[in-house]
Amino acid sequence: MNDLAQTLDAIGQRAKSAAREMARATDAEKSKALMMIAQHIDESQTALFQANQEDLDAAVKHELSPAMVDRLRLSDKTLMTMTKGLRQVAEMVDPIGSLGNTIVRPNGMRVSQMRVPLGVIGIIYESRPNVTIDAAALCLKSGNACILRGGSEAFHTNMALAGILREAMLQTALPKDAVQLIETTDRQAVGHLVKMTEYVDVIVPRGGKSLIRRLQDEARVPLIKHLDGNCHVYVDEHADLERALKIAINAKTYRYGICGAMETLLVHRRVANDFLPKIESAMAEHGVELRGCEITRTICPAMTPATDEDWAEEYLAPILAVRVVDSIDDAMEHIARWGSGHTDAIVTQDVDAARRFEREVDSSSVYVNLPTCFADGFEYGLGAEIGISTNRLHARGPVGLEGLTTQKWVLHGEGQTRG
Ligand SMILES: NC(=O)C1=CN([C@@H]2O[C@H](COP(=O)(O)OP(=O)(O)OC[C@H]3O[C@@H](n4cnc5c(N)ncnc54)[C@H](OP(=O)(O)O)[C@@H]3O)[C@@H](O)[C@H]2O)C=CC1
Ligand SMILES: N[C@@H](CCC(=O)OP(=O)(O)O)C(=O)O
Numbered sequence: 001m002n003d004l005a006q007t008l009d010a011i012g013q014r015a016k017s018a019a020r021e022m023a024r025a026t027d028a029e030k031s032k033a034l035m036m037i038a039q040h041i042d043e044s045q046t047a048l049f050q051a052n053q054e055d056l057d058a059a060v061k062h063e064l065s066p067a068m069v070d071r072l073r074l075s076d077k078t079l080m081t082m083t084k085g086l087r088q089v090a091e092m093v094d095p096i097g098s099l100g101n102t103i104v105r106p107n108g109m110r111v112s113q114m115r116v117p118l119g120v121i122g123i124i125y126e127s128r129p130n131v132t133i134d135a136a137a138l139c140l141k142s143g144n145a146c147i148l149r150g151g152s153e154a155f156h157t158n159m160a161l162a163g164i165l166r167e168a169m170l171q172t173a174l175p176k177d178a179v180q181l182i183e184t185t186d187r188q189a190v191g192h193l194v195k196m197t198e199y200v201d202v203i204v205p206r207g208g209k210s211l212i213r214r215l216q217d218e219a220r221v222p223l224i225k226h227l228d229g230n231c232h233v234y235v236d237e238h239a240d241l242e243r244a245l246k247i248a249i250n251a252k253t254y255r256y257g258i259c260g261a262m263e264t265l266l267v268h269r270r271v272a273n274d275f276l277p278k279i280e281s282a283m284a285e286h287g288v289e290l291r292g293c294e295i296t297r298t299i300c301p302a303m304t305p306a307t308d309e310d311w312a313e314e315y316l317a318p319i320l321a322v323r324v325v326d327s328i329d330d331a332m333e334h335i336a337r338w339g340s341g342h343t344d345a346i347v348t349q350d351v352d353a354a355r356r357f358e359r360e361v362d363s364s365s366v367y368v369n370l371p372t373c374f375a376d377g378f379e380y381g382l383g384a385e386i387g388i389s390t391n392r393l394h395a396r397g398p399v400g401l402e403g404l405t406t407q408k409w410v411l412h413g414e415g416q417t418r419g
Contacts (some may be wrong), residue, residue: 004184008192011147014177015120019145019201021175023117025042030141034079035247040168041133042154044160047076051160052129059153060260060266067257067316071128073152081131085384086169089137092383094097095401096143110412119201122221122384131299132161134384135204136179142404145178147200149193159183187214208314208388211252223396224403226387227343229259231372234331234357236348237268241275243369244347246279248279251345251371254287257316259388260343260375264311264321266331269295272290272324276300279322281399282407288318290399295324311338328353331359339363341390343375343397351409364390 001009005010041048059069102112109384119366121144125131132150138410139146150158154155159172162181168214169176183277183294194203197220205211206226215223251262267275276292276299283290291310293304310321311334325331328346335344345367354368365375365388376397377385389395395403 003084004186004188005192008182008189008196009199011180011182012196012213012396015145015147015180016199018175018177019117019119020179021211022140022143022145023119025143025174027096029173030094030143031090033140033169033174034086034137037133037136037165037168038065038090038170038286039162041079041086041161044197045079046161046279048079048157048164051156054156055127055154062153064153065257065317066131067255068127068153070255071126071257072157072180074129074157078130081378082130084132084405085134085378086137086345088384089141089401092141093169094141094143095405096219107336107416108414109416112180112412113407114410115402117402118406120147121146121404122147122196122203124149124190124203124207124211125151125387127153129154129157132158132165132181134166135306135386136201138384138399138401138404140178140388140400141175144404145175145180147180147193149182149183155185157394180341190214191218194223196222197221200368203331204386204415207336210390223390224393224399226399227390228340229261229372229375229388229390230263230312230314230338230340231260231342231375232266232335232339233262234266234328234335234344234346235268235271235275236328236331236350236352236353237270237276238350239268239347240349241271241278244275245282247345247347247369247371249282249286251373252320253289254327254371255372256318256374257313258373260373261316262320262345262372263314264334264338265321266323266325266334267296269324269326270327272296275298276322276324283320286318288320291319291321293323299324314340328356328403332357335361335363340359342388343367343372345370345372347398351377353399364388 048361099112123135200221203221280300291306306321342362344363376399379396386399415418
């Protein structure tokens with residue numbers, strides 16, 4: 001076994017033993033720890049900004065795109081959101097140990113289900129430092145231990161955050177190894193982590209195509225995939241077009257780099273003449289490049305022609321594909337063919353069209369008259385999020401505390417025997 005594998009194994013062993021302690025930690029202990037972490041972040045702002053600056057300088061050198069720099073950057077606002085998230089999660093109801101779905105069987109036996117932690121969760125995520133804190137907060141509150149592997153562009157910021165987490169954890173009743181960061185950018189560590197079935201119960205991969213390919217080949221630990229968001233907004237023939245314009249602009253321009261950003265706009269043919277010139281000039285004001293289908297280009301000839309590659313692309317950039325469709329069926333067909341099952345929206349005033357879209361579009365979140373950029377656990381009231389699960393099993397859509405738990409059966413009796 002090489003040095004890296006040994007280091008990973010040691011992290012796994014420590015996490016496994018921390019997970020057992022975490023499962024019996026009280027709500028008060030867990031909440032206090034989150035408050036302590038928030039306090040340490042508040043007190044370490046200067047050091048955090050310095051570490052982040054190192055990452056930002058490297059990002060400039062490596063010509064990272066503006067959207068990627070945007071998600072890497074720590075600002076007063078992102079730090080405030082992190083600590084607010086920690087305090088909110090601390091105040092949330094602890095799901096662990098609650099008994100539910102109780103029934104009493106004819107023999108008097110009481111059958112219930114108890115919420116329990118998943119155990120050790122490995123999280124592989126992009127270069128977005130707030131994930132380090134959001135993931136730690138949710139894992140701790142839900143009684144889990146976690147092993148974090150952040151994106152390499154955020155290495156210095158994550159190391160600084162890991163130091164803060166360590167310091168804060170030492171002042172709590174929780175095991176310090178309940179949160180551990182993999183302190184290397186070597187991608188071999190990811191390969192090893194996803195095979196550590198002895199120590200890791202589940203892997204949450206947040207990322208794009210390169211990560212997916214590797215996991216498909218190598219992962220042995222079960223995955224809750226948090227993958228790419230090729231999100232659509234469909235402007236129906238019965239849409240309120242002013243509202244549609246507002247929704248489309250927000251879905252595309254709120255933040256170009258997030259997985260909930262709209263990548264393709266679908267427009268019903270009956271409203272295309274009216275709507276497309278409006279969207280063209282609004283997007284031009286935001287500097288968004290539009291790539292249109294043939295019909296779109298008969299109405300807006302200045303647009304770049306779109307190809308199949310555009311329907312498949314998650315730009316994460318100020319580029320938008322636009323396609324005119326003949327019906328809601330065509331829109332849903334397009335989404336089924338090219339979408340990634342993340343988040344898709346319809347804009348319509350027609351209740352029947354809305355119902356059909358809700359029922360028939362098979363994505364982790366389906367919106368009616370809302371922009372796709374709402375794909376976020378905080379916005380859904382979960383306090384924070386591990387990410388947006390694109391998995392069908394266990395947890396789907398924004399994952400908060402409950403998504404990090406499972407249930408076991410608990411039975412109570414008075415000595416009944418099976419006859
Ligand atoms: N559904 C969701 O909740 C989320 C989805 N995403 C998706 O992530 C993508 C954008 O993020 P991006 O930074 O490009 O994602 P990447 O997939 O490039 O990176 C994400 C993480 O995976 C690691 N990784 C990537 N490829 C490999 C590999 N071959 N072997 C080992 N580790 C690997 C990266 O490490 P390294 O730093 O070394 O590259 C990083 O830690 C988009 O598709 C976006 O939609 C992002 C966030 C949340
Ligand atoms: N759900 C979060 C962002 C999750 C996400 O997409 O992350 P990223 O791909 O790093 O921008 C939000 O909307 O702020």
